Amino acid sequence: MAALDAFVPRAGRRYSEHRNFDYGPDDRTNISMLSPYLRHRMITEQEVIARVLAQHRFGDAEKFIQEVCWRTYWKGWLEMRPSVWTGYQTxxxxxxxxxxxxxxxxxxxxxxxxxxxxxxxxxxxxxxxxxxxxxxxxxxxxxxxxxxxxxxxxxxxxxxxxxxxxxxxxxxxxxxxxxxxxxxxxxxxxxxxTNGRFDPTAFAHSAGPPSEGPVAALPIKAAPPLPTGAVGLLLTEEDLNPESLDLGGMHITTVAALPAVANRAAAVTRFTTAALREALLRNAALLPTPAVMLDTADCDSLIAWAQTHQLKVIVTAYAPVGPASDRLAILAPALALADIILVPIRRAWDSAAWPHASKGFFAFKDKIPGLIGV
Known part of the structure; x- marks a missing residue:
């Protein structure tokens, strides 16, 4: 929130004119540096855009808003082409x-x-x-x-x-x-x-043709209906702003978090784990039971947590294609065998935006004013 507050005044024409310059790690005043927080949805795209539009006209801040929406576009594009992720992992x-x-x-x-x-x-x-x-x-x-x-x-x-x-x-x-x-x-x-910091000479001057054909887009699946009554909330690193989820008639009784995805640099693991813990603490303050960081992402630890709190339904923010989604795809059937349902909650922003990512970004860009209501 402090980073967002500091950047918003610079999100207009100044950003548009200077954003492409890389002045080095000691001077990032020309860009927002919000990406680590947006990546984990500690702050949301809608929240950031609304704050920017409260201080800038859309025309002045359009370039920054487009950069925020690139994240949404990429998410939607991959959501419709999950085979690209599977092939990449292979x-x-x-x-x-x-x-x-x-x-x-x-x-x-x-x-x-x-x-x-x-x-x-x-x-x-x-x-x-x-x-x-x-x-x-x-x-x-x-x-x-x-x-x-x-x-x-x-x-x-x-x-x-x-x-x-x-x-x-x-x-x-x-x-x-x-x-x-x-x-x-x-x-x-x-x-x-780079403002003259680098003057390279030894690199390729031509690029060979790509070797892959077009990938067909699948339709975005309909979001599942929301449950009602008492449920547990499971956090993943994909979405750490559960306070802004539409919970409808649900009543959250307890919260747990899956640990950060493994096999990344120590600094990334520390940052992501701290973000998970912070989200847990924020939400635990509203509940009578302790929030839990699960020791592992395996089925047994999740089922044990659910059974301890007599849960029949666990809800989690929808995880787009990626490691968290892969994890949940393994956990959901195991939970079902234990008579526990795992229900993803997809944000209205994603449901509205992702279907427009079937082609290139320029087609998606034309939809941005309608998505943000300007």
Missing amino acids: DIATLPRSAGYDAACAGRTGIDCFDAWTVELKQTGYLHNHARMWFASLWIFTLGLPWQLGADFFFHHLLDGDPASNTLSWRWVAGLQTAGKTYLAQADNIFKF
């Missing part, structure tokens, strides 16, 4: 790690900007969006490394590592999101938008 598990991959991950490629961004990413858990694009282009086209391993490297280290935004942004650079269009980093662009 590739991560099977692709070989070469000496070139090891050098890239260690920041020992000899490309000064790339190596500096590698160090920055590991030390801070963040890279400017422009730097992420340059990094991915160099990874894929200059170093000749699989985009999937680069996306996984980012997801491992980014505090805002988002299954949809991260994976699909890497696919976009590789030329798989927009047919026939790759993103090739240019030396003059890097020099200009």
Whole structure:
């Protein structure tokens, strides 16, 4: 909330004019730095946009609002194409790690900007969006490394590592999101938008064609009906703002949280775990029973919690395609065998926006004014 308060006055024309500059980790005053909180929905897209529009005209803040809505678009795009996530996970598990991959991950490629961004990413858990694009282009086209391993490297280290935004942004650079269009980093662009910090020379000047055909979009499934009566609330790292969920006629009697997704950098795990605990404490203050961080994400610990509190229904904020969704897909059948129903609650924002992500972002962009009511 403090970060949001500090940024809102700068969300208008100033943001639009300066957002593409990467001045380095010691000067981020030209961007919001809200992405780690939006990624876990500690603050929501609607909340951020409403706060911005309270101080700026839509035309002045449109570029920032579009950037917030890119997250929503990516979520909807992947929700309609879950096979892209499944294939990406398979590739991560099977692709070989070469000496070139090891050098890239260690920041020992000899490309000064790339190596500096590698160090920055590991030390801070963040890279400017422009730097992420340059990094991915160099990874894929200059170093000749699989985009999937680069996306996984980012997801491992980014505090805002988002299954949809991260994976699909890497696919976009590789030329798989927009047919026939790759993103090739240019030396003059890097020099200009790093304010002269980097002046690279040794990188690829051409990009090969993508090797994947179009992926058909599936329709967004209807949201399940909301239960009524006493229920337990299960938090995942996908949505840590349960206070703003539409709970209808439900009465929350107890709260638990699944632990952070494993196999990420220690700093990412600490940040995500702290966010989970903070959400638990916020909501536990309203309940008569203690809130619980489950020791593991396995079925036994979740069933034990539910049975301790005599739960027949557990609700959780809808988890879009990604690791949390994969976890819940395993847990739900096991809970059902114990006569416990797991019900996802999907936000009205997602239900309204995701169906518009069937094509490219420019088609989605035209829907933004209607989504935010301007």
